[in-house]
Amino acid sequence: MIGLCDCNxxxxxxERVFDPSLNGxxxxxxxxxxxxxxxxxxxxxxxxxxxxxPVFKIKDIVEKYxxxxxxxxFPLYGDMSKRVMNTLKAYTPAIEVYSIDESFLxxxxxxxxxxxxxxxxxxxxxxRNTGIPVSIGIAPSKTLAKIASKLCKQYPxxxxxxxxxxxxxIEKVLSRFPIExxxxxxxxxxxxxxxYHVFTALDFFHCSPDWVEKRMSIVGLRTWKELHxxxxxxxxxxxxxxxxxxxxRSFSRDVEDVDEIKAxxxxxxxxxxxxxxxxxxxxxxxxxxxMTNRFREDxxxxxxxxxxxxxxxxxxxLELVKIAVSTIDKIYxxxxxxxxxxxxxxxxxxxxxxxxxxxxxxxxxxxxxxxRTLDGINARRGRDTVILASSDKKLSIKSEHISNRFTxxxxxxxxxxx
DNA sequence: TCTGGGGTCCTAGGACCC
DNA sequence: TCTGGGGTCCTAGGACCC
Numbered sequence: 001m002i003g004l005c006d007c008n009x010x011x012x013x014x015e016r017v018f019d020p021s022l023n024g025x026x027x028x029x030x031x032x033x034x035x036x037x038x039x040x041x042x043x044x045x046x047x048x049x050x051x052x053x054p055v056f057k058i059k060d061i062v063e064k065y066x067x068x069x070x071x072x073x074f075p076l077y078g079d080m081s082k083r084v085m086n087t088l089k090a091y092t093p094a095i096e097v098y099s100i101d102e103s104f105l106x107x108x109x110x111x112x113x114x115x116x117x118x119x120x121x122x123x124x125x126x127x128r129n130t131g132i133p134v135s136i137g138i139a140p141s142k143t144l145a146k147i148a149s150k151l152c153k154q155y156p157x158x159x160x161x162x163x164x165x166x167x168x169x170i171e172k173v174l175s176r177f178p179i180e181x182x183x184x185x186x187x188x189x190x191x192x193x194x195x196y197h198v199f200t201a202l203d204f205f206h207c208s209p210d211w212v213e214k215r216m217s218i219v220g221l222r223t224w225k226e227l228h229x230x231x232x233x234x235x236x237x238x239x240x241x242x243x244x245x246x247x248x249r250s251f252s253r254d255v256e257d258v259d260e261i262k263a264x265x266x267x268x269x270x271x272x273x274x275x276x277x278x279x280x281x282x283x284x285x286x287x288x289x290x291m292t293n294r295f296r297e298d299x300x301x302x303x304x305x306x307x308x309x310x311x312x313x314x315x316x317x318l319e320l321v322k323i324a325v326s327t328i329d330k331i332y333x334x335x336x337x338x339x340x341x342x343x344x345x346x347x348x349x350x351x352x353x354x355x356x357x358x359x360x361x362x363x364x365x366x367x368x369x370x371x372r373t374l375d376g377i378n379a380r381r382g383r384d385t386v387i388l389a390s391s392d393k394k395l396s397i398k399s400e401h402i403s404n405r406f407t408x409x410x411x412x413x414x415x416x417x418x
Numbered sequence: 419t420c421t422g423g424g425g426t427c428c429t430a431g432g433a434c435c436c
Numbered sequence: 437t438c439t440g441g442g443g444t445c446c447t448a449g450g451a452c453c454c
Contacts (some may be wrong), residue, residue: 031422038422054421072422099425099454186452217428246424252419282447295421343425398420 001114001138002235003105004145005122008133008153010101011039014080015070017131018406018414026067030055033252033398048225054304064183071399079407091122096236096336103143106235107138109198119161127160139164142233143226146183147173147201165229174201174227184223187215197247201227241279246344247271254293254337259291261332261341262325263393268343269324270391273317274344274378277371282313282354284347286320286326293339304331304337311357313349316367317374320345321388376385 007013011029016022018216028168030036035043036052045066049058055069062069081100088095094106105122105238107115119136126134138161148164153175155162164170165225180190182201192215198204204212205227213221247268255261265288274362275284278330306327314320323342377386 033420033422035421052422056420057422102454184452188451216452219428242425248423249420293421341424415431 001107001110001140002142002145003107003119004136004142004149005103005105005135006149007101008135009041009086011077012041014077015403018403022068023163025176026065027070029065029070029072031072034400038072042356066191071402071404073405075405075408076403078131080130084126084132086211089123091125097239104142104235116161116163119163122161123160124337134160136161136225137164138162140229141226141231143183143223144229146176147275153374170229171202175204177201182223183274184219189220195237200389219247232360241348243348244344244346245272246342249341249395249397252396255396256337256341258328258332260393261338262328262389264341264395265324265328265343266321266388266391267395268341270317270323270388272343273297274375275318276315277375280351281348282315282351283310283345284313284349285309285345286323287344288324288331290331290338290341292336300336301338306331306418312360313354316332316371317353317388318367319362321390326392
């Protein structure tokens with residue numbers, strides 16, 4: 001049996017931990033530049049506000065219901081996530097961190113009759129230790145566990161834990177579960193399935209496996225089997241290294257100045273190099289892209305992306321930034337307003353086995369020593385204590401409703417009034 | 419005026435090998 | 437009229453996830 005612990009309305013819950021007056025009130029958390037809705041409280045869900053809605057389109061509702069808005073605060077959410085995961089680790093034999101707000105829990109050694117009670121206990125402890133409410137679904141497969149966790153949110157009487165394993169129960173639940181809400185069935189497939197009158201998870205359950213495989217490949221077949229209680233997506237005890245790493249941002253306005261774009265790309269690449277070193281990888285390829293605002297149909301559009309193969313894979317900030325910034329000169333065109341830029345590294349290798357080149361002039365030992373020192377200082381003194389001069393320029397990104405980094409910055413720690 | 423960011427996996431087709 | 441058989445690797449595109 002496998003558990004899935006999902007944090008309820010996670011980003012909203014993080015904000016509420018540090019401002020309990022938000023409990024019971026409608027709250028939204030917004031994407032970068034305060035653009036779209038990326039998290040909703042139950043109250044705002046009830047108002048019919050959809051995930052991904054641009055905020056300017058719902059200005060009237062926000063005002064009418066006095067909805068509290070928050071800019072995204074990833075340092076806070078990331079740290080709160082760690083706290084939740086650490087608590088889960090302490091009360092289960094193993095966890096697989098699946099996303100910032102979800103973990104699978106290894107319940108394979110627990111007797112069946114103890115599962116419901118254990119789930120409730122764990123949900124209660126997480127709430128007590130971190131302030132974050134969670135829903136724990138327990139079932140024979142990951143897909144069913146996801147469904148079970150959603151049931152917890154519908155039925156508070158379950159006290160945060162739902163065990164789903166009897167055939168009779170599964171069929172009853174699936175018959176009321178919309179096909180588009182099943183893990184693994186996205187927008188495209190649910191549209192296709194509905195054309196064949198498959199509307200609920202149970203309709204899909206009763207499809208023939210051959211039919212499913214023919215139309216949805218073995219990925220769809222896997223979902224079908226998982227709904228039948230056959231576990232096909234195994235529990236991963238160790239996280240594999242990333243195969244690609246990407247850092248990109250939209251700007252709050254259209255940027256024409258090439259130096260501003262270079263500074264942004266320099267910043268993104270600095271972050272990427274840091275992430276590479278963190279997982280002990282070197283990149284064999286780096287791609288830089290810049291694009292105009294696709295929503296401005298009245299303006300000329302431009303999307304340029306330029307991949308560069310590296311002769312020797314690297315994770316040196318100096319080397320990668322130099323390449324990235326010089327690439328901007330190749331792809332930048334005057335007269336366009338750029339709205340977004342990004343950097344992607346791929347073809348990643350372990351730093352321990354790097355194929356060197358006969359013609360390489362770079363002193364790689366020197367670089368890696370310097371990077372170790374830089375990482376050390378920035379770990380102790382804060383992320384941007386030592387940066388490259390080329391990235392020393394403020395990015396134009398809007399976040400008007402941002403809360404404090406209560407748990408990761410001494411300057412922003414919570415005030416307690418006595 | 420204002421529209422997010424970061425990932426994975428699978429398949430098909432083309433280029434190439436012997 | 438007729439044109440082999442068996443592979444690998446790479447990339448682009450499409451699907452999905454949070």
